[in-house]
Amino acid sequence: MNSSTQHISLADYYYGFLKNLNSDSKLDLISKLSQSLKETETTPETPLESLFGAYKSDESAEEIIAELRASRVFNRNIETL
Structure with missing residues (x-):
């Protein structure tokens, strides 16, 4: 919309279409x-x-944690002095 266009509410917009409907x-x-x-x-x-x-799961929380820890794989080499 440009600045010269007036703001029109949604209800007014629809009313413009609907005002010509018959009474029923x-x-x-x-x-x-x-x-x-x-x-x-x-x-x-x-x-x-x-x-x-x-x-x-049928496993206890401790069993799941132990399984997760056991499945960890570390592939970085740590140099010792």
Whole structure:
């Protein structure tokens, strides 16, 4: 938009299209808009507790840690003095 163009609200923009509808169509549109306001779209919240325990194993935490440590590979050479 250039500086000479006036700001127009979204409601005014749509009203420009809809003002020429017949009365029945306008009433139907009002009904649908009203119904959409009543329908609250709720997104289910994921509780933080549900994120815990995602990795399931028969091994204990200590066994998993020991296995991870044992599988480490060091390939750098450390020079001794």
